[in-house]
Amino acid sequence: MFGFDPLTLSAGFILASMSSAECPVQGAFDVDVQFVQKDSPPITDLTSEQLTQKFSSDHDASMATDGNWMKSGSTLVSGTAMKEAVDVAFKVHDVSPGKACLSVSKVNYTITYSPATYIGSDVAAGCRYDVTVAHLKRHIDLDTQVINDGVPVMREALENYVSSMGAQGPFAASEVESQKIIIMRQIIDGISPQWKKLSFQRQNAQKTIDTAEDYKRDTASCPGDFPNPESAK
Template sequence: MTVCCQKSLYWPGCWLWGLIVCLTIWASMSSARAQGSCAPVRAPQATLEFNHKDPMLDRHRSVRWLNSRAGGGSKYVVAGLTEYEMQASFDMRIEPREVGLGRYCLDPVRVNPKVNVVKHLVYIASELERGSCEYNAVYAHEGEHVKVNRGMEADIRAALDDLVNDVVGKVGAMFPMPAENVQSAIRRLLSEYGRDFKRRLRDIDRRRREEQRRIDTPEEYQRLSLSCGPNSAFQTVLQQAVR
């Protein structure tokens, strides 16, 4: 808003009046800005509970069982297999904070995602003797799958940091709201960020599966089948056992 005074009016108090109006407008805008800020007064308590499960080796499954478990259909014999499974939950707490004039801001006080690894199994065909060239080759190959699975924790921690920043930024940018809107806003935010956390985990798991597929290539299977010579168990014992 601009207040203009023309000298031709010969009104001595014009400039003083304009100054008062401008100061009033500035004070009103400052008050509105103060009321419109919901920046959190403290950082939320953000903790990630990641419960590991060290990979367990199972050498009691036949190569026939492994091929059935892997879905079959491959022209290569499946002599090793790694299975990984996790479960996740998300706990978030938001509290209202009164800022005056019957209006409230929302403060995220706790962000607590939990990830439990419920299965991490490495199978190596029972037909392979421990310490043999074939056993060591399969063991090393499955070890690459284990590395990918373990590397997911760093990705999940980074996703948590991004999620916390998103929560603080979005909730802090909200305007104060009347008391009757508080509970519905809290439910909406809890639902929204619960879905967001699950989406982030799905994205991480999808990338993990893509990395796993890059390990299991026809070229890698061909290399493994020839790694212990032309008459190794890959071409003899395992081929016979899977029939």
């Protein structure tokens, strides 16, 4: 298998490969899509006030989507916290002396989700802490559901795009290894619309559990521990 994380590939290395009549048709290939979740312990090095200052306007943070009601904690999914990587196995077809074509035999595509969870350092163990942890867990569970629902969509996108590419080349023997990376970049670019849509769906879904009613229900069991629920917008 030959793989890369698209974030590590220099844009200057991207060239255009192309299918040629000299190359065989793209044969049958396998696609495997995996979802890997990496949870970590809560980060507690900021106070509730500092969390509000840091995340209240950050739309990658659940605190922003919930209207700043849950001030004692926030989840954060930004940058590489949700990323994709592709690993491709190729078939090499010798078509003439010193020339070869490449076709795909298998695609391994991995979505990695590594959310950060913040809880205010001033939130002591007890009712408010437990409610905050439960609230943040719902954010993460919803992300997990949305991403899992997106796995078959990404698989179909990969199948369709690779089928449409056909075998690539022919290339000089000295170019074959570099062209493998180029083809993988093309595959990632080819499914970019579906990836962006999945990322948007994940972020947008957070609003469904951050309603005023949700906040009031969460905080009702801890009278006086949270801001006045009636102030929830």
